[in-house]
Amino acid sequence: xxxxxxxxxxxxxxxxxxxxxxxxxxxxxxxxxxxxxxxxxxxxxxxxxxxxxxxxxxxxxxxxxxxxxxxxxxxxxxxxxxxxxxxxxxxxxxxxxxxxxxxxxxxxxxxxxxxxxxxxxxxxxxxxxxxxxxxxxxxxxxxxxxxxxxxxxxxxxxxxxxxxxxxxxxxxxxxxxxxxxxxxxxxxxxxxxxxxxxxxxxxxxxxxxxxxxxxxxxxxxxxxxxxxxxxxxxxxxxxxxxxxxxxxxxxxxxxxxxxxxxxxxxxxxxxxxxx
Numbered sequence: 001x002x003x004x005x006x007x008x009x010x011x012x013x014x015x016x017x018x019x020x021x022x023x024x025x026x027x028x029x030x031x032x033x034x035x036x037x038x039x040x041x042x043x044x045x046x047x048x049x050x051x052x053x054x055x056x057x058x059x060x061x062x063x064x065x066x067x068x069x070x071x072x073x074x075x076x077x078x079x080x081x082x083x084x085x086x087x088x089x090x091x092x093x094x095x096x097x098x099x100x101x102x103x104x105x106x107x108x109x110x111x112x113x114x115x116x117x118x119x120x121x122x123x124x125x126x127x128x129x130x131x132x133x134x135x136x137x138x139x140x141x142x143x144x145x146x147x148x149x150x151x152x153x154x155x156x157x158x159x160x161x162x163x164x165x166x167x168x169x170x171x172x173x174x175x176x177x178x179x180x181x182x183x184x185x186x187x188x189x190x191x192x193x194x195x196x197x198x199x200x201x202x203x204x205x206x207x208x209x210x211x212x213x214x215x216x217x218x219x220x221x222x223x224x225x226x227x228x229x230x231x232x233x234x235x236x237x238x239x240x241x242x243x244x245x246x247x248x249x250x251x252x253x254x255x256x257x258x259x260x261x262x263x264x265x266x267x268x269x270x271x272x273x274x275x
Contacts, residue, residue, distance in 0.1 A: 008013055021040055028170060033201060034174040042163050042167060043167060044136075044163075044167060044170045044171045044174045045095075045134065045174060046084070046087035046088045046090070046091045046188055047088055047092065047173050048092040048129060048177045048178045048181075049095060049177070049178035049181050049182060050177060050178065050180075050181035052091060052092055052095050052097060052130070052185075053114050053115075053127060053130075053181065055072070055075055055088075055092070056075060056092065056097050056098065056107060056111050056115045056117045057114070057116060058075050058109075059071060059072055059075060059105075059107070059114070059115070060107060060115035060116055061115075062075070064104065064270065065107040065111070065112060065115065065116075066105065066107065067104070067105060068103060068104055068105070069085075069103050069105065072085075072089070072105060073085060076088055080090070080103075086110050087134070089105075094133065094134055095130040095131075095133050095134065096108055096110050096111075096130055096133040097110060097111035097114060098111055101148040107146040109251055109252050109254070109259065110126055110129055110147060110252060111129060112127035112247050112248075112250055113125075114126045114127060114130060116247060116248070117273070120131070120185040121200055122201065124182070124183045124198045125197070125198060127181060127182040127198070128182045128183065128184060128197075129199045130182070131178055131179065131184065131251075134178075136159070136162055136163060136171060136174055136175070137178060137179070139162055139176075140159070140162075141157065141179070141184065141194065143158065143196070144194040145184075145194045145196045146193075146194065146195075146196050147193065147194060148177075148188070148191050148193050149185075149191070149192045149193070152172065155172055156168045156169050156172050159171045159172050159175070177193070179194065182196070182198060183198030183200075184198055184199075186199060191262050213271035238244065246262050246265055246269070247264050247266065249262055250262055
């Protein structure tokens with residue numbers, strides 16, 4: 001005969017066995033999945049800054065700096081429906097070089113300064129600005145500017161603080177190649193130093209034309225004097241279109257309404273020139 005205590009123990013046992021106990025396999029798979037998942041924004045840009053600059057320069061030369069996805073897809077060599085194209089577009093936006101709305105892409109004022117600069121110095125300044133638009137690049141730049149970069153085996157540890165460890169090496173390489181094109185790296189005694197300001201390109205010097213010996217001058221003078229009309233009738237070559245001049249006016253310091261007014265004029269002039 002069972003005692004009341006035994007009966008109560010037996011009736012309680014089913015409740016214990018029916019409790020939801022996590023299975024070790026499921027817990028392990030969740031942990032593995034969590035380790036493999038990369039936080040949003042942690043992956044390095046799909047394009048280094050030099051690659052991004054090359055793409056938007058071609059986009060400006062071939063499509064005028066504004067068009068649908070098709071020209072960019074052709075330039076990149078990727079279908080606009082592919083994930084690679086999406087990642088490259090994200091990189092261009094991350095550098096502050098393009099605006100992308102409803103599958104229509106326009107270069108930003110910063111993008112125009114990279115693709116169609118006033119002069120080489122203007123391009124270098126614009127590339128530096130695009131470089132620090134990337135948050136991780138900006139952190140590394142602020143940490144090392146004015147200093148010699150550590151060797152790779154130590155430098156990668158700094159990036160591992162900001163991004164997942166397995167991506168730190170790729171971030172480091174993208175940082176170095178992008179800083180180089182922005183004029184922020186220079187070699188000193190076999191080591192790389194991060195400059196505080198971009199290295200200005202050296203001005204191009206034109207070699208003087210070789211002078212003719214004095215005895216040849218009398219022979220040239222009659223030829224010059226006998227063809228004044230031919231010289232005057234030569235057409236003046238246009239070096240740039242009207243909207244190119246307006247593009248150079250664009251600046252990040254302009255108000256949004258001012259930028260839109262300039263863009264309206266550019267679109268109007270492009271339509272007039274196409275007629």
